[in-house]
Amino acid sequence: MRRKLTTLAAGAAALTLLAGCGGNGDDTAGGKVTLDYLSLAWQKESIDANKKLVAQFNKEHPNVQVKYVQGSWDNIHDQLLTSFEGGEAPDIIHDEAYDLTDFAYGGYLADMTELLPADLKQDIPKPSWDSVSMNGGVYGVPFLQEPRMMIANTKLLKAAGIRIPTPDKPWTWDEFEDISKKLTKDKNGDGSTDQYGVAWGMNEPVNQSVNLSLSTGGEIFTKDKTDDGVKNKVHYGPDESAVAQLINRQVNKDHTSPKSGLSMKGSDTLPGFFAGRYAMVPLNFSFRQQVAQQAPDDFDWEVLPMPAGKDGITQGVSPQTLSISEDTEHKKAAMDFIAYMSEPDHMAELAKGDWMLPTGKEAMKDPAINREKYGWGAGAAVSKSLKPSPMLGVRGYPEWSDKLATPAYQRFYNGDTDLEGLRKSLVEDGQRVLNRYQR
Numbered sequence: 001m002r003r004k005l006t007t008l009a010a011g012a013a014a015l016t017l018l019a020g021c022g023g024n025g026d027d028t029a030g031g032k033v034t035l036d037y038l039s040l041a042w043q044k045e046s047i048d049a050n051k052k053l054v055a056q057f058n059k060e061h062p063n064v065q066v067k068y069v070q071g072s073w074d075n076i077h078d079q080l081l082t083s084f085e086g087g088e089a090p091d092i093i094h095d096e097a098y099d100l101t102d103f104a105y106g107g108y109l110a111d112m113t114e115l116l117p118a119d120l121k122q123d124i125p126k127p128s129w130d131s132v133s134m135n136g137g138v139y140g141v142p143f144l145q146e147p148r149m150m151i152a153n154t155k156l157l158k159a160a161g162i163r164i165p166t167p168d169k170p171w172t173w174d175e176f177e178d179i180s181k182k183l184t185k186d187k188n189g190d191g192s193t194d195q196y197g198v199a200w201g202m203n204e205p206v207n208q209s210v211n212l213s214l215s216t217g218g219e220i221f222t223k224d225k226t227d228d229g230v231k232n233k234v235h236y237g238p239d240e241s242a243v244a245q246l247i248n249r250q251v252n253k254d255h256t257s258p259k260s261g262l263s264m265k266g267s268d269t270l271p272g273f274f275a276g277r278y279a280m281v282p283l284n285f286s287f288r289q290q291v292a293q294q295a296p297d298d299f300d301w302e303v304l305p306m307p308a309g310k311d312g313i314t315q316g317v318s319p320q321t322l323s324i325s326e327d328t329e330h331k332k333a334a335m336d337f338i339a340y341m342s343e344p345d346h347m348a349e350l351a352k353g354d355w356m357l358p359t360g361k362e363a364m365k366d367p368a369i370n371r372e373k374y375g376w377g378a379g380a381a382v383s384k385s386l387k388p389s390p391m392l393g394v395r396g397y398p399e400w401s402d403k404l405a406t407p408a409y410q411r412f413y414n415g416d417t418d419l420e421g422l423r424k425s426l427v428e429d430g431q432r433v434l435n436r437y438q439r
Helices: 008-019 044-060 076-085 097-105 118-123 126-130 154-159 173-183 206-216 238-252 259-263 266-274 285-294 331-341 344-354 373-385 397-414 419-436
Strands: 032-039 064-070 092-096 141-145 148-153 221-226 229-234 280-284 301-305 315-317 320-324 386-388
Touching: 032 044, 032 331, 044 064, 044 331, 044 344, 064 331, 076 092, 076 097, 092 097, 092 331, 097 320, 097 397, 126 141, 126 386, 141 344, 148 154, 148 206, 148 285, 148 373, 154 301, 173 238, 206 238, 206 315, 206 397, 229 419, 238 259, 238 397, 238 419, 259 397, 266 280, 266 285, 280 285, 285 373, 301 373, 320 331, 331 344, 373 386, 397 419
Parallel strands: 032 064, 032 092, 315 386
Antiparallel strands: 092 320, 141 320, 148 280, 148 301, 221 229
């Protein structure tokens, strides 16, 4: 899922850079084509890997030169919308699948169906292609993805005699709830909790709440046939709410998860995790890099699958993507560059630089991506259970998420509203938002 930088300066700088892009056809000189590639890589290893591949491509393709443009995940949707409307969009765009929907329907992105090389179409599995297929076309190449994983303090789990789960033998959600109780302790007997079983960082609660609901059979968004065509519908029944209700219980009833964690982003939970205050923290797969870099030398940690529901360890995912601006006059050259970046060795290199997983079947065979160290192998095993997030292809999802679902989930997890209040916000109010985009 999307990782965000924390400074407004980064977002402002990216907007300035985007203003200098433009696929308007004035990028050909002396027979050479120059393309702007907006990259949202932000970790040093990932930036280095991207720049290295850009340099290699330029050396191997003297008549097509790619200019690396450093962007930021901060407010990328608004940045891109401004650049599209101003005719200054980059030729090649790094983004995330769920952010493509409105741009695809708005005519800002090129349909890549006829541009995709056959070997690339075959290498990436159909579920990943489904994540970028909408409005009758294909609007990006899904090349990186990351599941949500449970990062655990090995010492605390072993001291409590708790079985270490694997993707083949995960905990159930009920087991996880009981284990969290067992790991929650008042060590000095002063009446205050010194060690929590889990810390749920819920500063951005929507994506993980929606994606984890797939494990319990949830399907928050469905496509229903109506007299006016196929429409997106919001549902929020027992299957969709099971994980959310568990989190609510852990925070407000069992007190196995601190309420203070609800306002935290993922990385905010790490100091408490390293200090032994939280035995487990659910994080996106790429956060392993920060754990590996910041953990004390004697800190032993595990990467575990998220608990299983009636649909196993299934969870939704929104891959990172490479797309082509509809306005560029050099779509074939842009596709050649994307295909180059998506070659198995190159895709694997990008995945390792970002501590994520490649979507390509050949790239997934890279030994480094399947090793036990740092939980790479666990993530690779979980990747077999990933499905396109329910949010993908839903027009109006950004508004539904930002204006309704985010505050509604935050109120629910904080104990300020009940399940019916959450359902009303997501379904009744939310459907009105989606309907405006489906007229």
